[in-house]
Amino acid sequence: MNVTPPVTPTPSSSAPTGRGFSLRARVLTGAVAVAALGAGTFGAVSASASAPTSSAAAVSADTADRNLRQSTHLTVAAATKAAQAVLDAARKENQRVSVAVVDRDGTTIVSLRGDGAGPQAAASAERKAYTAVSWNAPTSELVERLDGAPTLKDIPGTLFLAGGAPVRAEGAPVAAVGVAGAPSGDLDERFARAGVAALTR
Numbered sequence: 001m002n003v004t005p006p007v008t009p010t011p012s013s014s015a016p017t018g019r020g021f022s023l024r025a026r027v028l029t030g031a032v033a034v035a036a037l038g039a040g041t042f043g044a045v046s047a048s049a050s051a052p053t054s055s056a057a058a059v060s061a062d063t064a065d066r067n068l069r070q071s072t073h074l075t076v077a078a079a080t081k082a083a084q085a086v087l088d089a090a091r092k093e094n095q096r097v098s099v100a101v102v103d104r105d106g107t108t109i110v111s112l113r114g115d116g117a118g119p120q121a122a123a124s125a126e127r128k129a130y131t132a133v134s135w136n137a138p139t140s141e142l143v144e145r146l147d148g149a150p151t152l153k154d155i156p157g158t159l160f161l162a163g164g165a166p167v168r169a170e171g172a173p174v175a176a177v178g179v180a181g182a183p184s185g186d187l188d189e190r191f192a193r194a195g196v197a198a199l200t201r
Contacts, residue, residue: 071104074167074175078199079109082167082177085198086191087114090182097181097191100125102133104174106157114181121181128188129178130157132164136173139164140189163188165196 074082079101086099091114098113098121108129113122128139135142140162146152153160162185167175177195179188 072169072172072174073103074101074109074199076109079175082195082198083110083112086177086179086195087112089191089194090114090179093187095182095187095191097179097188098122098125099191099195100129100178101195102126102129102176102178104133106130106133109175117181124159124161124180125163125178127157127159127178128161128164128180128192129176130164131159131176132166132178132192133173133176134158136166136168138162138166138189138192139178140185161185161188163192165189165192167196167199 083099083101086097090097096114096116096118098111098117100111100122101109103109106129108126111122111126131139131142139160142152143160143162146160152158161180163180163182164176164178166173167177177192179192179195182188182191
C-alpha cells in the first residue's frame, strides 16, 4: 500500500471550499476512509480464512478407488461379548482360563484373565488367536499341518496348539478368539468356539 506523505497546508488550502471542507480536511478524511476500508478488507479476509468451507471440512474417500481397500472389523462390544462367553463356558466346567480376541490384523481387542488362570495363559491365548486369524482356521487343524510344514511354528507370534478359533464374515476371517489355561487344548478350543458362537446370538 502506498503511504501518502503529510500535506502541509497553504493559506489557500485552509480556506473553505464550495463543499465546506478544506483541502487538509479532505486529505485527512480520505486517509481515515482508506484506513477504515483496509481494516474492513483485512477483517473480511481473516474471517474467510479462519472459517472452514464445506469442501475442506468434509473429507470423503472414493470407495471405487482401486488404491483403497475396505475391511470388516469386530467392534469392542462384540469382542467383549465373545470373551465373556468364553469365561462363562469355562466357569460352568470349573476351568480357569484366559481369553483374547484379536482383529483381522492380529491386534488384540480384548484380553481377559479369568479368576485363577495361570500367568502363562494370557500370552498363550493371544498367540492362539493370532494364529487362528492368520490362517483362517482353528488352531487344532493347524497343528496337523505342522507334519508337512514344521517350520510354520517358527513364525513369530504364533502358537500351534488347540484353543484358537477364527471369526468369519462371508468366509473371510475378521477376528479370532484364543483361549488358554484349561488342562487340554480340546477344552480350550471348545471354550473358544463358545465365544465365536456368542457373536451369532
